[in-house]
Amino acid sequence: MAIQTINTTPIAGQRPGTSGLRKKVGVFQQPNYLENFVQGVFDTLAANEGGLAGQTLVLGGDGRYHNRAAVRTILAMAAANGVGRVLLGRGGILSTPAVSCVIRKHGALGGIILSASHNPGGPDGDFGIKYNMANGGPAPESVTEAIYQRTTTITQYRISDAADIDIDRLGSGQVEQMVVEVIDPVADYAQLMESLFDFDAIRKLFAGGFTMRYDGMSAVGGPYAKAILEGMLGAPAGTVINGEPLEDFGGHHPDPNPVNAAQLIELMARDDAPDFGAASDGDADRNMIVGRKFDVTPSDSLAILAANAQVAPGYRAGLAGIARSMPTSRAPDRVAEALGIPCFETPTGWKYFGSLLDAGQATLCGEESYGTGSNHVREKDGLWAVLFWLNLLAVKGRSVQQIVEEHWQRFGRNYYSRHDYEGIESHAANVLMDDLRIKLANLKGQQLNLYTVDYADDFEYTDPVDGSQATKQGIRIVMTDGSRIVFRLSGTGTEGATLRVYLERYEPDPSLHHSPTQQALAALIAIAESVANITANTGRAAPSVVT
Ligand code: G6P
Ligand code: ZN
Secondary structure (H helix, E strand, C coil), X not given: CCEEXXXXXXXXXXXXXXXXXXXXXXXXXXXXXXXXXXXXXXXXXXXXXXXCCCCEEEEEECCCCCHHHHHHHHHHHHHHCCXXXXXXXXXXXXXXXXXXXXXXHCCCCEEEEECCCCCCCCCCCXXXXXXXXXXXCECCHHHHHHHHHHHCCCCEEEEECCCCCCCCCCEEEEECCEEEEEECCCHHHHHHHHHHCCHHHHHHHHHCCCCEEEECCCCCHHHHHHHHHHHHCCCCCCCEEXXXXXXXXXXXXXXXXXXXXXXXXXXHCCCCCCCEEEEECCCCCEEEEEECCEEECHHHHHHHHHHCHHHCHHHCCCCCCEEEECCCCCHHHHHHHHHCCCEEEECCCHHXXXXXXXXXXXXXXXXXXXXXXXXXXXXXXXXXXXXXXXXXXHHHCCCHHHHHHHHHHHHCEEEEEEEEEEEXXXXXXXXXXXXXXXXXXXXXXXXXXXXXXXXEEECCEECCCXXXXXXXXXXXXXXXXXXXXXXXXXXXXXXXXXXXEEXXXXXXXXXXXXXXXXXXXXHHHHHHHHHHCHHHHHCCCCCCEEC
């Protein structure tokens, strides 16, 4: 049993993206690939925190292929780098929001999350690793950049050759001097949920015959949903479907939207559909909410939870503010206005909410990409959103559709859709965005189809708390009636580029709230095509995914 120092050389391309370092499994399996990055993390932590001795780190992942191998490597390297203690989810499993919860609850220095979120898994799928800070949230760019810089000059990493500990049995073990506590992945998280929501009301709801399906998408959300919904809240067995985490997510794309969660959507469209449907993604931080024959957009979901926050004990004291990412619809803005609280507009990426949450300026946050959350942790949280909805349904005694339509009647409806052009050639995607940037200056005041352009810009953000800046965060064309088209390139893909076109139109008149979404947005869709020459630039006549 000894600590080895292994010579290595830098490997190009280890700069973390929107949510950590994500690559194909095969890339991570290259000799020294994971090791170099992890040593970069430990070196950065040692420099920033004045050493790792006595410090606690949390470790876990979404159970995808390579999770267990990576856990073994990271434990051996943490021990060799002098980490005091690691809290490890049993079997190497922890959902992303659970890692955030455990870091905060146990006062850890931070945590390492092994996940590529909603990207497919398996030997040919994706793997990922990211570092979260003591507040439970993703490391800011200053830290991820320092980690990256370290990987460009690395010459050695440290690793223990001690025998592996049993990661499937709860309890304490030791690697070198480092204590490893294998913890129940669900317990701390479940306790936190119980403190926020009215579990008695939800229990009564299920006891009264309310029916639900939760699609775990064969990912890490399943065990959490089973323990809380079926275990603590009395939902009948079978409420959670696809509830066993599989290394390849059963070959499915574990991203909860109406396209990927087709099984759930099909179920919810039947005449005998359950009252409520929900799904979460690979690492259980995203959520999708579905009513009987009725999908809820993530933007509406955030607005509705904000407007009804007082139903949940954890939010009874009121909200300090709401935060949404720029491409998310402006439905939450109207709620904030009615509540007399601020609504912050941030760049895409949960990390931008962290400073607002830490400073107590925002309580609820959300993104169009099926992410919703609050100040209870520093990640978005899939099951949290589902429990919030259950709490709301229990208190209101109304259906999902009734709740949404009543919300529209009160606040107006923001018709909203996202068109994705996946796997297009990177160069073509950049040309499209560069062309748009050049056009921006001339768009103001132009008449386009039924609309007049109020302003057009490339979104820039200055964090109101720490003054940090982000530029080039998405091109937006905003019409005089508040309708918008936003163009962005995805920051999370691993192959080629994905163009996202976000479309939004506000309709105050309740008699006009029942058009099919694509029809309601048709004029904006036509403008997006003509302004950006999408077909010519990408070679695609239609988006690959419409949500
Ligand atoms: C991750 C982040 C989200 C973000 C999303 C954007 O899921 O955690 O905060 O909204 O990526 O993905 P995109 O592919 O649009 O860059
Ligand atoms: Zn995720």
